[in-house]
Amino acid sequence: MDFRRRFHPCRPLPGDRCPSLAVDGDAAFSVATLERRLEKDRTRVVHSASLRRLQLLPQQGAVLAHASQRRLLSASLERQQMGRRIVQMVYRKLGKRAGDCGLDGLEDAFICLVEVGSLLRDIGRPPFGQAGELALCGWFDSHMSALGGRQLPLAKDDIQGAALLNELCRFDAQAQALRTISKQEGISLTHVQGAVLLGEQAVWREVGDDGRGRQGYCYRAKSDQETAMRGVLGLGQDHRHPASYVVDAAEVIARTLSRLEAVVERGLIDPTSLVASLKQAYVEGLARQGEPWASLEERRFSRHGVVRRWSLGGMLDWALRRYERDNVEELGRFFHYLRLALGRTLVNHAADAFVAHLENIREGQPQLRLLSAEVGCRALLEAFDSLATRVEYRDPELERLELEGYRTLCGLLDAALPALRLPEAAFVRLLDEGHGASPRLTLWVKRLPPGVLRVYRQAMAQPWEGASREVWEAYHRGRLVHDWICSMTESSALEEYSRLRVAGRSLA
Incomplete structure (x- = not known):
């Protein structure tokens, strides 16, 4: 090996x-x-x-x-x-x-x-996180027939x-x-x-x-x-690099703890209620996985790689007691102790799983997850995720802002729709000349980042195989729009949306 x-x-x-x-x-x-x-x-x-x-x-x-x-x-x-x-x-x-x-x-x-x-x-x-991803996927799914001026469905x-x-x-x-x-x-x-x-x-x-x-x-x-x-x-095909397993585990640990910290900072839940809710969600998660004997005092987590093991209830109570003993109102202090307890535990379990599955990791087994190898650790992460998701949406502003982001990206994609409908020759001419049939289309092509245009032109200069050139061109044109959206931030997307709306009204 x-x-x-x-x-x-x-x-x-x-x-x-x-x-x-x-x-x-x-x-x-x-x-x-x-x-x-x-x-x-x-x-x-x-x-x-x-x-x-x-x-x-x-x-x-x-x-x-x-x-x-x-x-x-x-x-x-x-x-x-x-x-x-x-x-x-x-x-x-x-x-x-x-x-x-x-x-x-x-x-x-x-x-x-x-x-x-x-x-x-x-x-x-x-931009706009998961709402942005849903907007991209949903919009292309409903406008697939517009790509390259073709008529779908394709031949069988x-x-x-x-x-x-x-x-x-x-x-x-x-x-x-x-x-x-x-x-x-x-x-x-x-x-x-x-x-x-x-x-x-x-x-x-x-x-x-x-x-x-x-x-x-x-x-x-x-x-x-x-x-x-x-x-x-x-x-091998579909196999993964050994370092990707570590990055995936680190992503789960960091994302889970930061989501919990965010909901506490926003005042959606206090540390005492958070600890109680985590305990309840953890026990329920273990029961769903067929372990009705599960107890918060079950010593199943190792924090430092030593023989001594810790219970989830003990670690959560320790973090809360240390925070209350410090007698400070800074919520970051509570998460400092929570990370000391749970962060070390999850890091240790990820390392244990890596060592235990060395052969599978060297081969790049696709579906292996370091933090899902042990039932208790898996139930702990599921409890964290379910609680964070449930608490996040107690704030009505969150859903409103996600819908606003979804609507903004759909509006930007609608502005690109006339360009997607053009035949290939007309689309290439639009990119080369920088002028369209409408103020909105002209503004759209002038605002495309140079790197996005360069990637499209390089792709079309390469040979294609499998599908026809017409399909490949439509595919890379769609990728150009994906790249354009993914080059934005939330603020630049909102500004771009406003400009394109103004250009659309001037056409009318």
Whole structure:
């Protein structure tokens, strides 16, 4: 069992936008080379415009004006720190066994991979969070017949074309992140760093070449890039990189704790009620999983990797007692203690699961989740999520603002509809000349980011296979609209919506 091939430091050659395994990876594996190239990846990502955009995007569940200090960038940093702690705990638990599986000497590189993967995780998300994703998918689903001026449905024998266009009705944040960083920004990441984004993605059903259903995991627009990554790193189809398991676990821990902290900060629930509700939800969750004997005092959680184990009730009570003993009204102090108790527990369980499933992780088993391997840990996370979701919607403003975001994005997509209806020649002329048949269309094309236009033109210059050129052009035109929306922040989306509405009224 050797992990080293999964950490090969090669990257695509400069200018290689559709790699056919043309990489600079002919040299033998070197830890020093790996660490140096991963540091270069970190520098490029930290300096990217896509990462700066996260400073302006609020965390999901914190879209209210008075909670606007909770940004996606801070969520990425919290996830980064959790991932770092998981890797460090894994190496503590492995000890000398790290050499047996080829992980010896890779701790710094592994940590760097996880930290940069955590930063990349959210850069592809559209404005308005989940409401934005629903708006994108729903709008394309209802306007599919408009793409490229074609008439749908396609011919029954055009199975690949239908599957290709149906991708536009789905959204995968990690696939969009890889597209944004590598294509729009032109950042050439090492294959091992890019492979971290081939993580636990949304799985959908689509029709294969034989007419049967199959599972899809990524955008066709990045299939060549993914093929190169998998070939160099020795990953099978649909298999995942070892670092992606850690990033997924860190995402769950950081997101869960930040959602609970957000609802307490907004005054929707106080710490005492939160602790009581968590206890009740946890016991109910264990009962649903067939453990009626479950008790809050059952010592089933290990916090520091030692033999002594802790109960959930004991950890929650400890955090609440410490907060009350400090006699301060700062709610952040309560979550400081809650993170000390539960954060360490979840990090330890993630590391335990990583060590216990080393062979499956090396092979890249698709459906393995580090924090779902043990019943108690799974019930704990389900209790956190269900409680946070239930409490968030006690605030009527949240639903109103989500609907406002949904309506804004649908309005922006409606403004792009005339461009999607154009035949290919007319659409290319619109992009080249920058003038449309209406003020709204002219304003729309002039506001497209240069990187989005460049990606479309590069895609159309590449050969296509499977579906017809007409279908491929319609697909990439739809991807252009996806990229346009995902380059915005909430404030820029609202401003753009106002401009396009004014341009539409001037036409009337």
